[in-house]
Amino acid sequence: MSTIPRILLTACLLLAQTAVQALEYRYPRSSVDMQLRQVSPHVWFVQGTTGVATDNQGFISNTTVIIGDQGITVVDALGSPSLAEQLIAEIRRISDKPIVRVITTHYHADHIYGLQAFKERGARVIAPRGVDDYLDSPQAAERLEERRFSLDPWVNEQTRLVYPDEQIDGRKQIDDGTVKLTLDYLGKAHSDADLTVFVEPDRVFISGDVIFEGRVPFVGDSDSRVWLETLRRMADRKGVKALIPGHGGLARDPQQAIALTRDYLAFLRNQLGAGVEEMMGFDELYSSIDWSRFAALPAFEDANRINAYQVFLALERESLGE
Numbered sequence: 001m002s003t004i005p006r007i008l009l010t011a012c013l014l015l016a017q018t019a020v021q022a023l024e025y026r027y028p029r030s031s032v033d034m035q036l037r038q039v040s041p042h043v044w045f046v047q048g049t050t051g052v053a054t055d056n057q058g059f060i061s062n063t064t065v066i067i068g069d070q071g072i073t074v075v076d077a078l079g080s081p082s083l084a085e086q087l088i089a090e091i092r093r094i095s096d097k098p099i100v101r102v103i104t105t106h107y108h109a110d111h112i113y114g115l116q117a118f119k120e121r122g123a124r125v126i127a128p129r130g131v132d133d134y135l136d137s138p139q140a141a142e143r144l145e146e147r148r149f150s151l152d153p154w155v156n157e158q159t160r161l162v163y164p165d166e167q168i169d170g171r172k173q174i175d176d177g178t179v180k181l182t183l184d185y186l187g188k189a190h191s192d193a194d195l196t197v198f199v200e201p202d203r204v205f206i207s208g209d210v211i212f213e214g215r216v217p218f219v220g221d222s223d224s225r226v227w228l229e230t231l232r233r234m235a236d237r238k239g240v241k242a243l244i245p246g247h248g249g250l251a252r253d254p255q256q257a258i259a260l261t262r263d264y265l266a267f268l269r270n271q272l273g274a275g276v277e278e279m280m281g282f283d284e285l286y287s288s289i290d291w292s293r294f295a296a297l298p299a300f301e302d303a304n305r306i307n308a309y310q311v312f313l314a315l316e317r318e319s320l321g322e
């Protein structure tokens with residue numbers, strides 16, 4: 001082969017490689033097991049492991065990918081820019097359409113630290129109203145500082161909090177040809193502000209952390225009373241074919257998935273509420289409760305006692321009429 005065709009051949013090979021590896025990585029490359037699984041004709045999702053926030057390079061939450069006629073919608077952004085880039089690489093295996101928007105179900109670290117990787121590539125960020133209160137709070141800055149330490153190098157000095165381009169506080173519909181999304185603002189349920197997404201014609205419901213499938217939920221500083229009411233309303237939604245929770249597996253039986261989170265919250269409130277009325281101290285109360293119904297669930301050891309304590313404090317405040 002003469003020199004000129006050889007140069008041409010090399011150039012062609014380089015171009016072909018560039019087309020395949022179009023993604024330019026900007027963050028340390030994560031190496032978790034992350035595979036997009038198809039849920040329905042237009043919907044895929046990746047499932048994080050059930051561990052605590054610093055396990056599995058921070059890949060502990062789920063993300064949904066919806067492919068419309070014009071572009072791609074991502075729901076929740078994972079817990080680091082590196083994980084978000086790994087997801088984008090996975091998306092590129094199934095579609096070359098632009099990622100036009102990221103919808104966040106709520107602003108908790110494990111769902112939002114990946115936002116910048118999407119935003120830098122042109123996606124618009126949509127969030128429930130009120131997340132800027134969180135973003136402007138000292139807690140948001142402290143959490144990021146802590147994760148820069150505990151999740152280094154996946155969360156580091158490059159990681160920043162991303163403000164949404166749009167906040168919704170009611171119902172919003174997005175039409176992308178054959179695919180239609182309905183976003184519903186829930187208010188303060190699991191976090192300070194939550195929303196859900198319903199995808200049609202697939203009839204797939206994306207719940208965020210309002211529903212945890214097959215594991216003990218993380219209650220945190222949520223309002224368990226509002227959360228419980230939200231779940232009761234949600235159980236009335238008919239015709240859902242699949243539910244993608246914020247953590248845990250896909251649920252083909254949404255009613256059952258709702259029931260687990262609902263039963264757990266109701267159990268906490270009932271059992272602890274009785275003790276609060278009798279003015280029992282937390283330690284005594286906690287050890288007097290029979291937890292066996294939930295003890296075998298993933299994340300029980302990590303989450304149950306702290307959940308119980310949070311609900312106990314909330315019930316004390318409620319009993320004082322606050």
Ligand SMILES: [Zn+2]
Binds near residue numbers: 061108110111246247
């Ligand atoms: Zn979460």
